[in-house]
Amino acid sequence: MIAKELTIGELSERSGVPSSALRFYERQGLITSRRTAGNQRRYHRTTLRRVAFIRASQSVGMPLSVIGGVLGFLPEDTPPTREFWLRASACWSEEINARIEKMERMRDRFTECIGCGCLSFEQCALVNPGDALAEHGPGPRRLIEP
Incomplete structure (x- = not known):
């Protein structure tokens, strides 16, 4: 059975993003986690797609402020949909052209x-x-x- 939540180590391993960067993304409000009774982070599995989106966006030079604005269209713990990608594309067009x-x-x-x-x-x-x-x-x- 596939777990619905990932530890920060699992998210780091699966996404290829260092734990320090994941904590930074969380401080910036790009991703979220819940805390266990032992104060450990647990990320919803859909966070993998958010992190992939963040990294892909950064690879083409998008600033985190623009990435965060686009991610604001996506409810937490929800994978990106076609509608999300269309809105993201519309938001990016002006930035990319500039x-x-x-x-x-x-x-x-x-x-x-x-x-x-x-x-x-x-x-x-x-x-x-x-x-x-x-x-x-x-x-x-x-x-x-x-």
Whole structure:
């Protein structure tokens, strides 16, 4: 008979995710457990699918905040349904498209610099003479903004 609940060690072994990451996911509200009388965690078997969803989402660069928002559509201890995947896809479309645009912009700017070879002050998106971009905020402004 297949147990309905898993210990953290079993969940870790089955999912391939370290126990420390599972505890982190739980603190972030991405997964839940119940506690036994001895204060040990017990995870519903459907948590395996949640963890798989989290890991797959992370592998394509989705931030945990977006992942958590999507998981909010899925009731606890419920495996993902077709409706869930459709809603997840809709939530992701905008985020994925924004990431693709940003990556294409980075590729194009780096390609130009590599092609140039001289890092000229007139063309290079990386050069910031006199720190003129500081007034626009922290970070690589020319690389992250269109």
